[in-house]
Amino acid sequence: MTHAPYLRLGVNIDHVATIRNARGGRHPDPVRAAKLAVAAGADGITAHLREDRRHIRDEDMARLKAEIDKPLNFEMAATEDMIAIALRTRPHAACLVPERRVERTTEGGLDVVGQRSLIENATKTLAGAGIRVSLFIAADRDQVEAAHAVGAPVIELHTGAWCDALAAGEDDVAAREFERIRIAAAFARILGLEVHAGHGLDFATAETIATLPEIVELNIGHFLIGEAVFEGLDNAIRTMRAAMDRGRQNVKAA
Numbered sequence: 001m002t003h004a005p006y007l008r009l010g011v012n013i014d015h016v017a018t019i020r021n022a023r024g025g026r027h028p029d030p031v032r033a034a035k036l037a038v039a040a041g042a043d044g045i046t047a048h049l050r051e052d053r054r055h056i057r058d059e060d061m062a063r064l065k066a067e068i069d070k071p072l073n074f075e076m077a078a079t080e081d082m083i084a085i086a087l088r089t090r091p092h093a094a095c096l097v098p099e100r101r102v103e104r105t106t107e108g109g110l111d112v113v114g115q116r117s118l119i120e121n122a123t124k125t126l127a128g129a130g131i132r133v134s135l136f137i138a139a140d141r142d143q144v145e146a147a148h149a150v151g152a153p154v155i156e157l158h159t160g161a162w163c164d165a166l167a168a169g170e171d172d173v174a175a176r177e178f179e180r181i182r183i184a185a186a187f188a189r190i191l192g193l194e195v196h197a198g199h200g201l202d203f204a205t206a207e208t209i210a211t212l213p214e215i216v217e218l219n220i221g222h223f224l225i226g227e228a229v230f231e232g233l234d235n236a237i238r239t240m241r242a243a244m245d246r247g248r249q250n251v252k253a254a
């Protein structure tokens, strides 16, 4: 075992809002879930204000900022509208994600290479307001390099392809995807980037990814909210924390 930095858990509460919106009204309240998550050990709260407002809404973001005493990570597309909302909300961090209206969730990483000036401008504007910018990218060397080149201090590596391959029992694909994540995380650290990871993580995959010492934050939503149906949100978060801590104890030397 080698020493690795503390691994933060950001809890994404989008899908509490999904359930609320299924019936309209105010219940269940994502801000109440965020407070509960913090009490259970979340190090931060993440929420994605999508263009179509399918889960989190503008007033949720404002209330999260006002009522939560842990860092708020605002996931958003790099559009003028979203940047204006982020500048008003002043979250601790903004994670820029690609967004397509028809997708069920954020399906791929941001194409920083192909959209360099758009991402660079958004990064500068948000950073100028004191917001820590993170770019959600695939574990791809070119995207890591581009993220560094546009001046983002943080990247979040997309773990979805790895988690999907594991869930499908495609062990060879999963092993290759994990290796990509490992290499990208190590390369990003060499460039001086802070490395986060997220998408599709559950107890087992969070424990595994915690063995990568370069990764210092995981953002996890859908699995935790689903698990909360059976175990309660408090228990789900405590079990996740324990899984991450177990993984951290098995950090391998790079």
Ligand code: PXP
Pocket: 012, 014, 048, 075, 095, 097, 105, 106, 136, 156, 197, 198, 199, 200, 201, 219, 220, 221, 222, 223
């Ligand atoms: N990180 C980012 C950038 C995301 O877009 C999402 C999904 O909103 C997550 C993490 C969380 O993914 P999941 O809900 O699958 O845990």
